[in-house]
Amino acid sequence: MTSRPTVALLGTGIMGLPMAANLLAAGLTVRVWNRTVEKARPLAEQGAEVFATPAEAVAGAEIVVTMLAEGQAVQDTFDAASLPPGVLWIQMSTVGVDWTDKLAAAAEKAGVAFVDAPVLGTKQPAEQGKLVVLAAGSEELRERCAPVFDAVGGRTLWVGPVGTATRLKLVANAWVLALTNATAESVGLAQALGVDPNLFLEAIKGGSLDVPYAHLKGAAMVAGEFPPAFPARLAAKDARLVLEAAGDTVDLSGTAATLGHLEAAVEAGYGDEDMAALYRAVVPGSR
Numbered sequence: 001m002t003s004r005p006t007v008a009l010l011g012t013g014i015m016g017l018p019m020a021a022n023l024l025a026a027g028l029t030v031r032v033w034n035r036t037v038e039k040a041r042p043l044a045e046q047g048a049e050v051f052a053t054p055a056e057a058v059a060g061a062e063i064v065v066t067m068l069a070e071g072q073a074v075q076d077t078f079d080a081a082s083l084p085p086g087v088l089w090i091q092m093s094t095v096g097v098d099w100t101d102k103l104a105a106a107a108e109k110a111g112v113a114f115v116d117a118p119v120l121g122t123k124q125p126a127e128q129g130k131l132v133v134l135a136a137g138s139e140e141l142r143e144r145c146a147p148v149f150d151a152v153g154g155r156t157l158w159v160g161p162v163g164t165a166t167r168l169k170l171v172a173n174a175w176v177l178a179l180t181n182a183t184a185e186s187v188g189l190a191q192a193l194g195v196d197p198n199l200f201l202e203a204i205k206g207g208s209l210d211v212p213y214a215h216l217k218g219a220a221m222v223a224g225e226f227p228p229a230f231p232a233r234l235a236a237k238d239a240r241l242v243l244e245a246a247g248d249t250v251d252l253s254g255t256a257a258t259l260g261h262l263e264a265a266v267e268a269g270y271g272d273e274d275m276a277a278l279y280r281a282v283v284p285g286s287r
């Protein structure tokens with residue numbers, strides 16, 4: 001393993017595309033595959049090799065990164081790739097607890113080293129190489145992961161054995177979902193009460209009630225424009241993963257309510273908009 005390993009990145013969506021660009025910018029050799037190949041093409045201009053199948057993309061790679069929508073897509077792609085023993089697989093998609101267990105078992109069966117490494121941060125931090133990488137897996141693998149994590153992230157938190165990072169990611173996403181839903185409810189309530197919602201954002205600004213996310217998502221809600229950073233359909237997937245992982249051990253009514261708003265937005269045809277589009281369900285008159 002060199003300090004500039006050859007990396008195959010599978011999945012060049014909103015997150016995978018800028019992550020691949022940052023791997024290239026760090027001087028790594030990057031091979032990419034995306035189901036819809038056109039989305040990966042721009043990376044060729046930056047020096048990546050673009051392949052038509054996962055198996056071609058992983059050939060000769062020392063590290064394989066998956067950044068796909070959900071668990072089944074990751075499993076299908078892993079199966080199609082047929083990774084050779086000894087390769088390091090860094091699984092960065094958000095797939096939840098059960099899928100992480102299944103994927104880790106599949107990796108073990110194939111003799112492939114597995115690191116569970118979901119990320120915090122959205123489109124812009126991904127473009128800036130400032131994601132927070134939550135990493136879990138064998139300590140021996142840390143050094144091998146470093147060139148990838150340093151290229152895509154501003155910070156890496158190693159948190160324990162495989163599955164721990166995924167659990168922490170779900171905890172953090174419960175927070176993200178709650179913040180977005182709470183912002184929608186306060187902005188919506190302001191409008192219902194005839195109060196300028198910008199006054200709400202101004203009132204909390206800089207105080208202990210403030211959080212940058214309220215301004216980011218609140219501004220989108222006030223404008224009624226939701227260009228996707230984190231699509232509502234994937235936020236709904238994550239809310240379901242949070243609820244499944246919690247089972248009946250903890251009452252997550254807030255997450256359940258947020259999921260209801262997200263599902264209503266998705267069903268109304270706004271699944272590809274940003275998760276802030278749950279506002280459309282909070283204030284039905286805004287659709």
Ligand SMILES: NC(=O)c1ccc[n+]([C@@H]2O[C@H](COP(=O)([O-])OP(=O)(O)OC[C@H]3O[C@@H](n4cnc5c(N)ncnc54)[C@H](OP(=O)(O)O)[C@@H]3O)[C@@H](O)[C@H]2O)c1
Binds near residue numbers: 068
């Ligand atoms: N966006 C964020 O803010 C954010 C932040 C942290 C973590 N994440 C997580 O990162 C992962 C990727 O998210 P994203 O925002 O990049 O989503 P995205 O833009 O929707 O990209 C999803 C990727 O998965 C591929 N895909 C979907 N279904 C597939 C299937 N059945 N077989 C093969 N490939 C399939 C898509 O291919 P096509 O291009 O062909 O559709 C695309 O490459 C998700 O797990 C998400 O929850 C996202």
